[in-house]
Structures are given as C-alpha cells and as structure tokens.
Amino acid sequence: MKLTRDFPRNDTMAQWQTADHQDTQVVGELFAHFGTERFTVQSTRTGVPVLWLSRELLQDVIGFLRKIPSPFVMLYDLSATDERMRSHRDGLPQSDFTVFYHLLSIDRNADVMLKVPLKESDLTLPTITNQFPNANWYEREVWDLMGITFDGHPHLTRIMMPKSWQGHPLRKDYPARATEFDPFMLDAVKQDLEQDNLRFKPEEWGMSRGNEHEDYMFLNLGPNHPSAHGAFRLVLQLDGEEIRDCVPDIGYHHRGAEKMGERQSWHSYIPYTDRVEYLGGVMNNLPYVLAVEKLAGITVPNRVDMIRVMMAELFRIQSHLLFLGTYIQDVGAM
Known part of the structure; x- marks a missing residue:
C-alpha cells in the first residue's frame, strides 16, 4: 500500500483553537440558574467548557448538573494542580492549588469541567462522594499526592503511597530526584516504626x-498471586468461607509518572509513556502525543496517521497474544 495516498479526512471537525464555549447549552443553563457573576469562564483548547467557581457553590452546581434534563451523570475525572509557580493568570482567579471536576453527559455526548481555586493556607473542600461514589478514590488520591482535605469523606487515607510516607509528592516543592533527599538511614527506631x-x-x-459472635479472618490475596496478574493486593474479610468484604490495595502501580514529567520537556517525556503497560507501545504514547498536538495546534500528515494506526494494531495483537497465553495457563492447559 502506498502510504503517500490521500486518505479522506473529516474537515467538519473544529480546529483546536482557544475558545470560551460560553455559547454551549450547559454554560447557559448554569448562568441562568446561578447567575453569570458566580462563575469565571476559562478559554481553552480542549474543546470542553471550563468554569471556575467557589467551593461554597460546588455541591449545589454538581447537584444541579446531575438533575437537569439530559443530566451529567458521570464523574469522568477529579484531580488537582499545584499552581503556586504559575507566572500568569490571564484573568483567572488567584489560586495556589486548583481542584478540577470533569463531568460527562451520556445523553448530550458533552463534557464540562469545574475548577475550584484554593489558597495554600486553607486546602479544604467538601467531599462529593454523596453525589458520585467513585469520587472516593479520586479524593483519596488528591489528598495523598497533594495534601488537599475533603471534609466528610468516609475514609480519607493514603491510596498510592505507603502509610509511613512523609509529605505529598506531587507538590511542586517536593523533590523530584532521589539525590535531592537526605541520605536514607534505617536506625532501630525507624525500623520499629516501619514494622509497626x-x-x-x-x-x-x-x-x-x-461481629457480636465471633472474629473475622483476614486474608491477603497478592500482591503476587497466580490469579492476580501484576502487582495487585486484595485484603479479604472472611466469615468462615464467606467473603464479607474486599478492599483493593492499588499503590503498587504508582510509578510517579507525573513527577518524572516535572524534569522533562514535552518531547523527552514520550518514552516514559511506554511504562503504562509494557506491551502497549505506541498505544500508550498516542494519548499523550495527541494531547500535545491538540494543545499546540499541530496537524500531522495523513501518512503519519496511517503509520500510527498500523503500529497500534501490531501492539494490540501482541497484547492479545499475551492475554490468551495467561488465560490458557490459568485454566490449567499448561
């Protein structure tokens, strides 16, 4: 096949240019219900309307978006940004840390992002686990890595880092290299603390x-177990042979990819995306590279698109072969 052949493109797609999206339906609905003065609209290149609001308004706005016609029923993402070193605001609210909420409406096939500015001296927000149960892990991650507290959270504990970890590693003032730490010394006191x-x-x-009659038994499944491929730990609560509760421990998968990015340029960071999954190859590179291209307004030739698809298919086949092999092993055929 000639890779220089012209493949059809969808020319009706909007260019990735900065826009405030104030003419979108959801922005109009929020303005009509709460008033325009309670929001700051941010112009972006993501194609998603972004609105800043106060933390006092957060619960009401999310509740409103969940109940309007064609509601926003999915919390797609929740995370935070350390903006203390940001040198320009372009009319946006002053913020040391920003927590953002990405909501998705299935019926509308539309997104909206809410941003809440916080001062370093008051890093607290109300939990939204009462509205979106999946916010539980997101909020734990933000507290673990950024040190932002969510009032009313049912179990605000570390989720990525070990319990004994000191500090919140995704803050910009947290060291990004091992050589920036003091030498590690494991004396008897520290060893006892780690064991505890x-x-x-x-x-x-x-x-x-x-319960009132008997104690439960607790069993570790993993982090290395034949039935759980990869480093993944499950803590099982057993009442006899009945599993009463199961709590996953996912911290083994945390590699500090975001922290590595603080030391890299946009281009030199590409190889680190391979680490997401060791057989995915370009399928892991593409989400990052495509995001960079959209933000920078880069349009690649048709030839590049075709090569990317071919490479992604080769890596997909490789991943499927591994899955089939491990599945055959699990059912006892090897």
Whole structure:
C-alpha cells in the first residue's frame, strides 16, 4: 500500500483553537440558574467548557448538573494542580492549588469541567462522594499526592503511597530526584516504626474485626498471586468461607509518572509513556502525543496517521497474544 495516498479526512471537525464555549447549552443553563457573576469562564483548547467557581457553590452546581434534563451523570475525572509557580493568570482567579471536576453527559455526548481555586493556607473542600461514589478514590488520591482535605469523606487515607510516607509528592516543592533527599538511614527506631506500619489493622482499611459472635479472618490475596496478574493486593474479610468484604490495595502501580514529567520537556517525556503497560507501545504514547498536538495546534500528515494506526494494531495483537497465553495457563492447559 502506498502510504503517500490521500486518505479522506473529516474537515467538519473544529480546529483546536482557544475558545470560551460560553455559547454551549450547559454554560447557559448554569448562568441562568446561578447567575453569570458566580462563575469565571476559562478559554481553552480542549474543546470542553471550563468554569471556575467557589467551593461554597460546588455541591449545589454538581447537584444541579446531575438533575437537569439530559443530566451529567458521570464523574469522568477529579484531580488537582499545584499552581503556586504559575507566572500568569490571564484573568483567572488567584489560586495556589486548583481542584478540577470533569463531568460527562451520556445523553448530550458533552463534557464540562469545574475548577475550584484554593489558597495554600486553607486546602479544604467538601467531599462529593454523596453525589458520585467513585469520587472516593479520586479524593483519596488528591489528598495523598497533594495534601488537599475533603471534609466528610468516609475514609480519607493514603491510596498510592505507603502509610509511613512523609509529605505529598506531587507538590511542586517536593523533590523530584532521589539525590535531592537526605541520605536514607534505617536506625532501630525507624525500623520499629516501619514494622509497626506494616502491621495489619482492619480499622485502617474500613473493616471491622468481627461481629457480636465471633472474629473475622483476614486474608491477603497478592500482591503476587497466580490469579492476580501484576502487582495487585486484595485484603479479604472472611466469615468462615464467606467473603464479607474486599478492599483493593492499588499503590503498587504508582510509578510517579507525573513527577518524572516535572524534569522533562514535552518531547523527552514520550518514552516514559511506554511504562503504562509494557506491551502497549505506541498505544500508550498516542494519548499523550495527541494531547500535545491538540494543545499546540499541530496537524500531522495523513501518512503519519496511517503509520500510527498500523503500529497500534501490531501492539494490540501482541497484547492479545499475551492475554490468551495467561488465560490458557490459568485454566490449567499448561
């Protein structure tokens, strides 16, 4: 096949240019219900309307978006940004840390992002786990890595880092290299502390030790177990042979990819995206590269699009072969 052949493009797609999206339906609905003065609209290149609001208004706005016709029923993402070193605001609210909420409407096939500015001296927000249960893990991650507290959260504990970890590593003032830390010394006191932190305490996992009649048994499944491929730990609460509760421990997958990015340029960071999944190859590179191209307004030739598709298919086949091999092993055929 000639890769220089012209493949048809969808020329009706909007160019990735900065826009405030004030003419979108959801922005109009929010302005009509709450008033324009309670929001700051941010111009972006993401194609998604972005509105800044106060934390006092957050719960009401999210509740409104969940109940309007064709509602925003999915919390697609929730995270935070350390903006203390940001040198320009372009009319946006002053913010040391910003927490953003990305909501999705299935019926509308539309997105909206809400941003809440916070001062370093008052890093608290109300939890939204009462409206979106999946916010539980998102909020734990933001507290773990950024140090932002969510009032009313049912179990605000570390989710990525070990319990004994000091500080919040995604803050910009947190060291990004091992050589920037003091030399590591493991004396007897620190060793005892680490051993105590490793001791299993059901209450720290949101589980009870037993009922009024008997104690429960607790079992570790993983982090390395034949039935759980990869480093993944499950803590099981057992009443006899019945599993009463199961709490996953996902911290083994945290590699600090965002922290690595603080030391890289947009171009030199591309190889780090390979680490997301070791057989994905370009399928892991493309989400990052496509985002960079959209933000920078870069349009690649048709030839590049075709090569990308071919490479992604080759890596997809490789991933499927591994899956089939491990599945055959799990059912006892090897």
